[in-house]
Amino acid sequence: xxxxxxxxxxxxxxxxxxxxxxxxxxxxxxxxxxxxxxxxxxxxxxxxxxxxxxxxxxxxxxxxxxxxxxxxxxxxxxxxxxxxxxxxxxxxxxxxxxxxxxxxxxxxxxxxxxxxxxxxxxxxxxxxxxxxxxxxxxxxxxxxxxxxxxxxxxxxxxxxxxxxxxxxxxxxxxxxxxxxxxxxxxxxxxxxxxxxxxxxxxxxxxxxxxxxxxxxxxxxxxxxxxxxxxxxxxxxxxxxxxxxxxxxxxxxxxxxxxxxxxxxxxxxxxxxxxxxxxxxxxxxxxxxx
Ligand code: SAM
Numbered sequence: 001x002x003x004x005x006x007x008x009x010x011x012x013x014x015x016x017x018x019x020x021x022x023x024x025x026x027x028x029x030x031x032x033x034x035x036x037x038x039x040x041x042x043x044x045x046x047x048x049x050x051x052x053x054x055x056x057x058x059x060x061x062x063x064x065x066x067x068x069x070x071x072x073x074x075x076x077x078x079x080x081x082x083x084x085x086x087x088x089x090x091x092x093x094x095x096x097x098x099x100x101x102x103x104x105x106x107x108x109x110x111x112x113x114x115x116x117x118x119x120x121x122x123x124x125x126x127x128x129x130x131x132x133x134x135x136x137x138x139x140x141x142x143x144x145x146x147x148x149x150x151x152x153x154x155x156x157x158x159x160x161x162x163x164x165x166x167x168x169x170x171x172x173x174x175x176x177x178x179x180x181x182x183x184x185x186x187x188x189x190x191x192x193x194x195x196x197x198x199x200x201x202x203x204x205x206x207x208x209x210x211x212x213x214x215x216x217x218x219x220x221x222x223x224x225x226x227x228x229x230x231x232x233x234x235x236x237x238x239x240x241x242x243x244x245x246x247x248x249x250x251x252x253x254x255x256x257x258x259x260x261x262x263x264x265x266x267x268x269x270x271x272x273x274x275x276x277x278x279x280x281x282x283x284x285x286x287x288x289x
Contacts, residue, residue, distance in 0.1 A: 015121070193232075199231070
């Protein structure tokens with residue numbers, strides 16, 4: 001069965017969303033665009049060729065050009081030249097929606113600035129899939145992508161996001177998920193509701209709900225594999241009043257300098273840096289006896 005139609009496409013840049021697991025999660029329009037574009041560009045040309053093969057989309061003599069974070073500056077002029085000649089260019093990242101924690105931003109921005117048609121064949125994205133199934137409030141959400149790898153930078157980033165009145169959504173690697181949940185419990189509060197969604201649309205899909213504290217316990221006992229989205233619900237109204245500044249500072253001082261600990265806790269509590277720094281100095285002195 002052929003699911004695609006080859007039809008003339010207007011000149012322009014077509015961002016195409018591709019599956020995040022199950023290969024059949026691709027729209028008919030995405031297949032039409034991939035079958036019809038003059039030029040295909042992809043973050044990973046091998047994955048793209050495999051996808052075309054699975055769906056019986058013939059490539060013919062059309063070029064498949066690699067475009068990713070490491071060669072973007074070099075390859076973009078070539079793609080822009082095709083667009084300037086009036087060609088249609090389809091771009092897909094390795095999985096999911098391009099630009100969403102994936103390459104494509106610079107290409108789209110410059111194409112728009114040059115007056116080129118920029119459009120998309122929307123489809124899968126792990127952030128939307130996770131929001132859909134996790135059972136946390138969906139009226140407002142803040143997609144924060146990947147947190148920094150370094151512990152202090154990660155804790156600072158969490159502190160900055162902590163008071164945003166929206167469900168927070170993060171992409172995370174299985175290697176770091178336990179440490180990330182622990183930092184989130186320390187900085188945002190152990191009792192915040194959260195969810196870990198893993199392997200979405202794949203055979204071992206799961207979504208584990210709990211407080212940050214219970215999720216830390218669960219994920220410290222498991223060896224975790226696969227792809228992960230972490231969601232954390234917003235701070236309960238009035239909860240910042242219950243923030244135990246002293247306890248948070250003591251915990252932070254176990255792994256951080258006085259300056260870093262006061263930075264993180266002042267952001268998390270919304271209290272002035274100076275005041276928190278003075279308290280941190282006193283606690284540190286007491287700690288060191
Ligand atoms: N552009 C993609 C999108 O629209 O979701 C995201 C690309 S980003 C480089 C890859 C990260 O997305 C993974 O590390 C994981 O956090 C998340 N992700 C992608 N596929 C997933 C899946 N099937 N299940 C859970 N998380 C997934």
